[in-house]
Amino acid sequence: MKISEVLNCSFSSWYPRFKDYTIKSQILPLPQEFVDYLLADQVVLPEGTVAMSASDSDTEDNRNTEAPSFPEFEVLLKNTIKRLGGQVFPKLNWSAPKDATWISFDRTLKCTCTSDVYLLLKSSDFISHDLTQPFKHCCDDENLKNETSVKYELVLRKWQELNPAYEFRCFVKDNKLIGISQRHNDMYYKFIPENRQEIISDIQAFYYHIVKDNFPDKSYCFDVYRRCQGKLLLLDFNPFGRVTDGLLYTWEELESDDLLPADDTQHHVPEMRCVESPSGVRSNPYGAYAFPKDFIDISSGDDPAKLIQLLQLKTQEQNGTVSSDEESTDYPGT
Ligand SMILES: Nc1ncnc2c1ncn2[C@@H]1O[C@H](COP(=O)(O)OP(=O)(O)O)[C@@H](O)[C@H]1O
Ligand SMILES: [Mg+2]
Incomplete structure (x- = not known):
């Protein structure tokens, strides 16, 4: 970085x-x-x-x-x-x-x-x-x-008034959207796994049409809020690196080539990680505060x-x- x-x-x-x-x-x-x-x-x-x-x-x-x-x-x-x-x-x-x-x-x-x-x-x-x-x-x-x-x-x-279930962090590496994570990873939101495909395609479209050619770096993270189907709001940009919370990804994964698409097609579908069940909840990351x-x-x-x-x-x-x-x-x- x-x-x-x-x-x-x-x-x-x-x-x-x-x-x-x-x-x-x-x-x-x-x-x-x-x-x-x-x-x-x-x-x-x-x-x-x-x-x-x-x-x-x-x-x-x-x-x-x-x-x-x-x-x-x-x-x-x-x-x-x-x-x-x-x-x-x-x-x-x-x-x-x-x-x-x-x-x-x-x-x-x-x-x-x-x-x-x-x-x-x-x-x-x-x-x-x-x-x-x-x-x-x-x-x-x-x-x-x-x-x-x-x-x-x-x-x-x-x-x-933002609904935390509608917030996502997106990881872009070398101009490729390699991963999406629910933003508040200390909670289980039934809504997310149930709407996985729609969420991914909305974020993918937002990335290609709005973000990709308008941000000066090739690798970065951005946070979005999906108000409803097809309606996304940009919340923030963060550097691609350990200063940014990788949420449900580790930085080893994000920095390695594991999440990159196997071939170079534009239509690669990025992975999205979310808490899949109530028992999958991790401790609150701000607990220390x-x-x-x-x-x-x-x-x-x-x-x-x-x-x-x-x-x-x-x-x-x-x-x-x-x-x-x-x-x-x-x-x-x-
Ligand atoms: N205008 C706003 N009104 C209410 N809550 C907000 C607003 N903007 C951001 N938030 C909430 O605050 C969180 C952190 O905002 P963000 O700008 O990303 O700060 P940071 O970069 O320090 O994490 C967001 O994930 C969102 O939940
Ligand atoms: Mg930020």
Whole structure:
């Protein structure tokens, strides 16, 4: 996997080309102060949302204890949430903060105000990964990896109630669709094995007509959502390599020639893997994230202030004392 392949999978690289086939989204360039805020090792929400001082043990480093302030970005964020219907799904260039849903009331990534976005981004290891080591698994020269700079962006996508049974990950190697896997492989969905042929042919058609000649690399993965027969929505692109979860495939299989078609016909039917019976379910891949790192810090006495801050924020949010898009909390027809 190369740096260029990782860059081609970043949201702003593929979105303009696939706009008509994916969920409506807005890309906001991140100001450096916001990136610094995300990387700072504590949860203090920006001024205007709620300003709380950090733990007393941090007083030596006053720089860190000041509530950050980026009023212009805050306004932009607020307006964008409103413009997308009041409910959004946040991610950075590559990753969504899927490991941080424990922090939200409904355990989803749905955000309706700026502090929802801040909390999720700040609580996620996946987001830190995007910010600190996006090219960690690339085979390029170390110097190049360190020198390649990334323009960070916050992506807000219009919130959609997605049925996890309709999501699939597709693996493309050397311009051939070599495999399809159900996206949420910790569940048995009767619907999938029952509709195997239709699902495969829909995905195959989508790949040939929409994706194949419009993506710059020869090997990559893409995620699709099959709303109903013949109606597919593109969700995301990911690099072809171990940074991407192979789901019901191992990367040994994907990288070997085992899944390639025996001859070179265009009409080769790719394999699709799904959980075939209720007993075939594996453990939840995010199980490790169910117990948040912050709580581990807290239980080891490292940072009790963090939990107090989070709870205070949540209480204030519930009481409506945190400034948020109050006007847009009611979303007729979205
Ligand atoms: N706009 C959206 N609204 C609601 N859920 C979404 C939306 N976009 C993606 N999701 C859900 O979040 C999951 C992860 O999204 P994705 O963009 O692939 O992030 P990542 O690359 O970090 O896995 C998807 O599989 C889908 O279930
Ligand atoms: Mg992805």
